[in-house]
Amino acid sequence: MNDSPASSADALTTFGSVSEAELEAHLRIANYGAFELTDAVRPSIDLQVIPRQGFRYDRYEDTENDLNVPVIMAAASKPRLFDLFIDMIDSLGPVVDVVLETSHHFSRGHRDYYREHIDMPVLKSILFDFEEMLLNDGCTGIAVLNPRRQQEIQFDEHKLIIAYGSPLETFERILISHDVYFDKGIRFITEAEHVHTSSEARYQEFERLRTRLGMESEAKDDAEMV
Numbered sequence: 001m002n003d004s005p006a007s008s009a010d011a012l013t014t015f016g017s018v019s020e021a022e023l024e025a026h027l028r029i030a031n032y033g034a035f036e037l038t039d040a041v042r043p044s045i046d047l048q049v050i051p052r053q054g055f056r057y058d059r060y061e062d063t064e065n066d067l068n069v070p071v072i073m074a075a076a077s078k079p080r081l082f083d084l085f086i087d088m089i090d091s092l093g094p095v096v097d098v099v100l101e102t103s104h105h106f107s108r109g110h111r112d113y114y115r116e117h118i119d120m121p122v123l124k125s126i127l128f129d130f131e132e133m134l135l136n137d138g139c140t141g142i143a144v145l146n147p148r149r150q151q152e153i154q155f156d157e158h159k160l161i162i163a164y165g166s167p168l169e170t171f172e173r174i175l176i177s178h179d180v181y182f183d184k185g186i187r188f189i190t191e192a193e194h195v196h197t198s199s200e201a202r203y204q205e206f207e208r209l210r211t212r213l214g215m216e217s218e219a220k221d222d223a224e225m226v
Contacts, residue, residue: 015195018045027197036078040138041158041189041196048192053077054183055175060164069150072163072171075188076180082131084178085161086124088153089144091170094120100210101141103157103196104203110141110157113215126212133205135159138196140206158190 015023022045030037032051043049055074061067076084089096095117103110123144127134134140138157145152151165163171175181 015045038078038159039136039197041194043189044193049187049189051189053180054186055180056184056186069164070166070168072168073188074161074175074180080178081159082135085155087174088161088163088171090120091174092144092146092151096120097145097147098123098213099143100213100215102139102206104139104198104206113210115213115215130205130209133202137198137202139198157196160188
C-alpha cells in the first residue's frame with residue numbers, strides 16, 4: 001500500500017506497540033474471508049472487529065434539537081461498494097445537496113464543504129470520475145441529502161454507508177439487491193480501534209473533487225488544523 005497511516009488517536013494504542021514492519025504487513029491485508037476492505041481503513045492489530053458485509057438498524061438522537069431519526073448502517077465488500085452507494089443516492093431524487101468532508105491535515109475533527117441544489121445525473125458523473133479516491137482515501141467522506149424529504153446517505157471516511165430518515169424500506173431493498181443483508185449482530189470497524197490511511201496525492205484529488213463540485217468558497221471549520 002502506498003498510503004501512510006493518518007494522524008489519528010485511533011492509531012495510538014495497539015498500533016503503537018508493533019514494529020514498522022508488522023504495521024506495514026497489517027496494512028497490506030485487505031481480505032477477511034469473502035470481505036474485501038478498501039485502502040481507506042484497517043482494523044486493529046488484534047482484530048477486535050473482523051470486517052464483514054451486512055447492515056443493521058440504529059437511531060440518530062439529538063436531544064438538543066429534539067431529533068430521533070431511524071438509521072441503517074451498512075458495510076459492503078469493495079467490489080460492490082461504490083455501485084451500492086450510487087444506487088442508494090439515486091433514490092433521493094433528481095436534485096440534492098452534497099456535503100464533502102475532509103480530515104486531511106487536521107489534528108482532530110474535520111472540515112465540511114456544502115453544495116446546494118445539484119442535479120443527480122451531474123453529481124453521479126462527477127463521483128464516477130473520482131471513484132478511486134472516494135473508495136480508498138481514509139480522510140474523505142461525502143454525504144448526499146434531500147432536505148425536503150429529510151433523508152440522507154452518508155459514505156463516511158471508514159467507507160461505511162449510513163442512511164438516515166424514514167421510510168427506510170427503499171434503502172433496505174437496494175442493500176438486499178446488492179447482496180447486503182440484515183445482520184443483527186454485525187459490528188463495524190468504527191466500533192473498535194482502527195487506523196485510517198491517506199496520502200498527499202489523495203488530498204490533491206480531494207481538492208480537485210471539491211472544485212468540480214463548486215465548493216471553492218463554502219466551508220465550515222469543525223476542528224483545528226495541524
